[in-house]
Amino acid sequence: MQKNSKLLLIILIPLLIVLNGCWDSRELNTLAIVSCLGIDKAEEPGKIQITAQIIKPGEIKAPQAGGGGGGKKPYWNITTTGETVFDTIREFTHESNRKLYLPHNEALIFSQDIAREGVEKYVDFFVRDPESRRLTKVLISKGKANEIIDSETELEKIPGINISQLVDKSVATSEASDVNLQEFFTRLMSKTTAPVASVIEVSDQGKEKIARLSGTAVFKTDKLVGYLNKAETRGLLWVIDKVKSGIIVVKSPSGEGKVSLEIIRASSKITTEIKDNNEPYITVHIDEEGNLGDQMSPEDDLTISPVWRSLERSQADVIHQEVMAALKKAQELNSDIFGFGDAVHRKYPELWGEMEKQWDQYFPNLEVEVIVNAKLRRTGLIKKPPEQE
Amino acid sequence: MLRSILKKIHFWQALNQTIKRQGDNSQELSPSNLSDNIQENLKHLQTILGTSSDIVVREFNFGYEGKIEAAIIYLTGMTSSAIVNDSIIKPLMYDTRLFSSNELLVTNNIELIQKTMLSVGGVKRVSTIELLIDGCLYGDTVLLVNGSQEALVISTVGWEARSVEEPKTEGVVRGPREGFTETLGTNTALLRRKIRNPNFTFETMQIGQKTKTGVRIAYLKELVNPRLVEEVKRRLKRINTDAILESGYIEQYIEDAPFSPFQTVGNCEKPDVVAAKLLEGRVAILVDGTPMVLTIPLFFIESFQSAEDYYSRPYYASMVRSLRYLAFLITILAPAAYVALTNFHQEMIPTPLLFTMAAAKEGTPFPAVTEALGMGLIFEILREAGVRLPRPVGSAITIVGALVIGESAVSAGLIGAPMVIVVGITAISSFVVPPQADAGAILRLLFTIFAGFLGAFGMMIVLLGILIHLSSLRSFGTPYLSPLAPLSLEGLKDTFIRVPLWAMFTRPRIFSGHDPQKQEFRLMPEPPSEDSENR
Incomplete structure (x- = not known):
């Protein structure tokens, strides 16, 4: 018995290695590394048009002293149409000798048309396919998605990376929502919380077409229903606790100029309560700390206590206005982008069963109280404007 | 497995061999007394x-x-x-x-x-x-x-012998420079000079039917486990062969795991190192005609220890010690990891790095495994040539090697530049832990082949296999992975880091059970207290 099992092991272990073959082994020079995908409606009705941006590694190398480089674009934008997303992705193999390699895809751009029609069936492939990454940014283009992909970049060599980093760097202003596929998908799965995504458009600055972020796209279930502008976007981010930094411009206490306040820290908390009339009542607490960033007003010292307090107050007012603007827009569109429904669900699971079905009726008239506690901390390296020292 | 196959072969050879061996013995002289004429x-x-x-x-x-x-x-x-x-x-x-x-x-x-x-x-x-x-x-x-x-x-022994010189291997910046020589008597004296202790014992044997090579077992009677000495003697007595020309011969006859890529008998060319091992309760075997002295038992981690660790201060010694472990991992894993990443797990590479690697791979004709194995082969050839070549020709090898491997292969587009870097780092790392260089080369090959077939999964298979093998290895009854497995907290003081000498109280407990303490507690140096200053 033992002898036989040993013999078996001798036979089986090499088989384990050999029979696998070079399973899934792909050399780097057989990959078409995709940095960016754009999904549009094809001109032929019912069909999909996908634009892929494929990296050309040979061109990306820094030009060597003796030549090379040659000023060619280090990427190749290729467009194909097909019946379904997967079908279209495979369709690329007719034109590209290498198979599309999705794990390094930085951005997934849906055109406005697609988004209005309902984005769920297009997202399906990207969350189902093991090769696709959930950290891919999701963006909505105002025009056609392939125009965004064709846009120029100056600092980055690859537009796809440029787009992804634009979204990353939006932290500096907190005026665009940094949404990746995972977050988008999670919101899509929620019964009440609606997905959002950053909006990207091509702005013609002189001759060059440059991609720029502008606000946020608001969905209702999986359909695009409207847009938030920059201030409204920050209003949304205040509530969902995603503001990291940014500049708040307020009027100076004398009313003769402007003062910028830099957001240093911010946090928010949503609390819910069911009132006697069975209506949910939402309270949003926002704590914010800021620094005096610049002063373009005639006051000679903003740090005197009453002046400083009034700056803090106007800072809180701006935040309050931004949140209320976002709330108003969301209630107009009847799209719970803040996740108030999920907050109620967490607090009152036993009541939620009934409320969930009627959330669409509750939300537009939801009573929301916003309490802003804004503080100002430091003044930077100087206290008073320079000329008055 | 190999063992059982070999046993069968032995069985077939057994009869012939015993007859032949007896024939040999009969030619030996039967003792004859001297006459008075x-x-x-x-x-x-x-x-x-x-x-x-x-x-x-x-x-x-x-x-x-x-x-x-x-x-x-x-x-x-x-x-x-x-x-x-x-x-x-x-x-x-x-x-x-x-x-x-x-x-x-x-x-x-x-x-x-x-x-x-x-x-x-x-x-x-x-x-x-x-x-x-x-x-x-x-x-x-x-x-x-x-x-x-x-x-x-x-006794009129007196022949031309090499004097005591600094050994070519195991160089140190700080520490004694003397090394063993080919003469047994000199080597004995070198050890005796380090340990002036009546307990320090040498036992002499002659091994080799034809060569009658002198072999000395050295140990400290009060520290060593008597059963270890018995076992060493038993294994040495078993050796019935014509010739012992180097201690490596002995090593191969007495080691515990003859089929393992890992050595289970240590060898060393420096008296201070051997003395330190004897003082831990180990046994040394000195063989006439070679400067390499065997030490028994051997731990895996001993390969990562260097004499200088103990002579220099603990911080830097600990850092260098950890670096050696890192270098060993690099030398066995780097080419395999590169192959696995580029062929199987491209999604694990950071995007900008992937672009660079893909750019280097662009236009090269061979698969990554072939590149790795080929470059490894060329490196081994160059290394071997460098060792064997007469010194004056050595520089030629360096130039050709550097040009062929480094510059030309890349600019000709045969091999990607990152692969050259990986193989280069691997090669340099392999010299950081010389005792494991042999095992390292074999493991590297194994890892690379498996990575080529199965990626990180294949590497894991080999890694687990090696871990299982290592933890089952024994060197003269002592677990090879000690003090890591079985874990000994005392032993860890001298494993990945080297704590100050005054904090290491014990000898390796695993084979010095009866008297493990080697020094007083509280030997930490202190400035004189204020009381004594006032006095």
Whole structure:
């Protein structure tokens, strides 16, 4: 018995290695590394048009002293149409000798048309396919998605990376929502919380077409229903606790100029309560700390206590206005982008069963109280404007 | 597995071999006593030793009126002619005539000669031809006196030997520079000079039917586990072979895991290192004719320890120690990891790095595995050539190697530049842990092949296999992975880091069970307290 099992092991272990073959082994020079995908409606009705941006590694190398480089674009934008997303992705193999390699895809751009029609069936492939990454940014283009992909970049060599980093760097202003596929998908799965995504458009600055972020796209279930502008976007981010930094411009206490306040820290908390009339009542607490960033007003010292307090107050007012603007827009569109429904669900699971079905009726008239506690901390390296020292 | 196959082969060979071996033995001399006739003895000797031209037989007469016939026999080159001339021939031939009236000197009483006439340290009386020949072949001088059934073997060993030099391997910046030599006596003395302790014991054996190589087992009687010494002796006695030319021969006959890529017997060229190991309760085996001394038992982690770790201060020593572990991991894993990443797990590479790697791969003809194996092969060839080549040609290898591997292969587009970097780092890392360099090269190959087939999954298979193998290995009854498995917290003080010497209280507990403590507690140096300053 033992002898036989040993013999078996001798036979089986090499088989384990050999029979696998070079399973899934792909050399780097057989990959078409995709940095960016754009999904549009094809001109032929019912069909999909996908634009892929494929990296050309040979061109990306820094030009060597003796030549090379040659000023060619280090990427190749290729467009194909097909019946379904997967079908279209495979369709690329007719034109590209290498198979599309999705794990390094930085951005997934849906055109406005697609988004209005309902984005769920297009997202399906990207969350189902093991090769696709959930950290891919999701963006909505105002025009056609392939125009965004064709846009120029100056600092980055690859537009796809440029787009992804634009979204990353939006932290500096907190005026665009940094949404990746995972977050988008999670919101899509929620019964009440609606997905959002950053909006990207091509702005013609002189001759060059440059991609720029502008606000946020608001969905209702999986359909695009409207847009938030920059201030409204920050209003949304205040509530969902995603503001990291940014500049708040307020009027100076004398009313003769402007003062910028830099957001240093911010946090928010949503609390819910069911009132006697069975209506949910939402309270949003926002704590914010800021620094005096610049002063373009005639006051000679903003740090005197009453002046400083009034700056803090106007800072809180701006935040309050931004949140209320976002709330108003969301209630107009009847799209719970803040996740108030999920907050109620967490607090009152036993009541939620009934409320969930009627959330669409509750939300537009939801009573929301916003309490802003804004503080100002430091003044930077100087206290008073320079000329008055 | 291999063991059982080999056992079967042994079974088939068993009969033939025993017959052959017995035949060999029957040719060996049966012990024969000396006769009291010197001519007969000389004749007998000559039939055994033959007419080899390095044998010197010097017949002479001595004593009152030169009446006693005598002869000395020695091998030229093995003996010191000064001792032979001044301490044997001169006292016998010249001094005995001065005291011509002394009647005692007419005697052929060999005991008297030994006691009164020879001014040499080591003199033995022997009565068989075999012992006599043994002595002669070892470099001693044999004195035969007519009328005596005994002969004297006089220690006159003196041959040209390499002096004590700094060893080529195991160089240190700080620490003793002396290394063992090819002479057993010198090596013994080097160790004895480090450990002046009556407990320090050498036991001598002769191994090798034909070579009669001197082998010495060294240990400290009070520290060593007696069963370990017994086991070492038992294994050494088992060796029944023609020749022992280097300690590596012994190592291969006594090691625990002959099929393992890992060595389970340590070797070392520096007396201070061997002394330190003896003081931990280990056993050393010194072999005549080689500077490499074996130490037993061996732990895996000993490969990562260097003498200098203990001579320099602990912070840097600990850092360097950790670096060695890292370098070992790099040397066995780097090419495999590169192959696995580029062929299977491209999604794990950061995007900008992937672009760079893909750019380098663009246009190269071979798969990554082939690149890795090929470059590894070329490196091994270059290394081997560098070791064997005569020194003046060495620079040629460096230039050709650097050009072929580094520059041309990349610019010709045969191999991607990152692969050259990976293989280069691997090569350099392999020299950081010299004791494991052999095992490292084999493991690297294994890892690379498996990574080529199965990616990180394949690497994991090999890694787990090696871990299982390592933890099952034993060196003379001691777990090879000790003190990591079985875990010993005391032992960890000298594993990945090296704590200050005053904080290491014990010898490795695993084989020095009865007296593990090696120093006082609280030896940490302190500035004098204020009380004592005031005093």
